[in-house]
Amino acid sequence: MPNQSLNRDEYIEQAYFFRVCRERVEENTPAQEALAGLREEVLATTRLPMVIDFLLGELNLHGRMGDGMASLSHYFTPFQAFVVQRAEDEDSRFDMRIALQILEHEAEYRAGEAPTPQALFVYQFECIARNRLGYDAGMSAIAADSFFDDDWRDWILKIRRELGTVDFADLIYLRSEHRVNEVRFRTGNEGYRPSFPVLFGVQEGRIAKANRGKDPLYMFAALQRHLGYPRVPRPKPRRTRPLFDPHVELRFQRLEAKLSMLEADVKGDFDLSEFYVKNGGEREGEQESG
Numbered sequence: 001m002p003n004q005s006l007n008r009d010e011y012i013e014q015a016y017f018f019r020v021c022r023e024r025v026e027e028n029t030p031a032q033e034a035l036a037g038l039r040e041e042v043l044a045t046t047r048l049p050m051v052i053d054f055l056l057g058e059l060n061l062h063g064r065m066g067d068g069m070a071s072l073s074h075y076f077t078p079f080q081a082f083v084v085q086r087a088e089d090e091d092s093r094f095d096m097r098i099a100l101q102i103l104e105h106e107a108e109y110r111a112g113e114a115p116t117p118q119a120l121f122v123y124q125f126e127c128i129a130r131n132r133l134g135y136d137a138g139m140s141a142i143a144a145d146s147f148f149d150d151d152w153r154d155w156i157l158k159i160r161r162e163l164g165t166v167d168f169a170d171l172i173y174l175r176s177e178h179r180v181n182e183v184r185f186r187t188g189n190e191g192y193r194p195s196f197p198v199l200f201g202v203q204e205g206r207i208a209k210a211n212r213g214k215d216p217l218y219m220f221a222a223l224q225r226h227l228g229y230p231r232v233p234r235p236k237p238r239r240t241r242p243l244f245d246p247h248v249e250l251r252f253q254r255l256e257a258k259l260s261m262l263e264a265d266v267k268g269d270f271d272l273s274e275f276y277v278k279n280g281g282e283r284e285g286e287q288e289s290g
Helices: 008-026 031-041 048-062 066-071 078-088 096-110 117-131 135-143 150-160 168-173 177-187 202-210 216-227 246-267
Strands: none
Touching (some): 031 048, 078 096, 078 117, 117 135, 168 216
């Protein structure tokens, strides 16, 4: 595959890159300005400064970063490029801030002590499922990652066609060591080995079996609790209540009105005529109705 696993320093700097990009997006900093600043901040002994130069050129020419990431297949994985491309799609409701946070967490996991294909696959799959990024293109992007060997790649592309018709927990259970142990115990054949590669361990198989027929999100949460799988970022819920208590809000409004009058008085623009009252109880300048 064109993309090869990078060394730990690259993933540490990638995580920093995605985190700072997200923070500056939240501050409404233009993307070109954010990348130009990051060019000087990241570790110069990594390849990331040259990558940022290329992405900055893509932004200036085409206004998109995801396509540039896809061109750098030796540095970014197809999944990373896919996530950013989906966030940049005009018709997509996928938030760029969540996209960058997803890639930040993924880079942090890859920079850890012992990342596993089991945890990385489940993390990427949950990202696609939670954010409705599209299983067909998403699973193809996951399968193209060189972190997964041929056995993993064949299985990912196979289940891509089965999603929606087969319970996802079943797909994991059937490829687990736990299922192999159960068959051995049931048949009394200690030498039983399946004809297909076993991709998941005993614990993953037990958790998957316990969640058959349930929402896959419960299984993802259990894998995170018991096996330390990376957690998928979730969008913050929209505020449904006012920032302040209504009484406090009213006091703020009154203070703002008083400050406006004081500022007008200092400038000499304060007009008292709007507060004059006629004999009929109406302010001067108001028109009688009727």
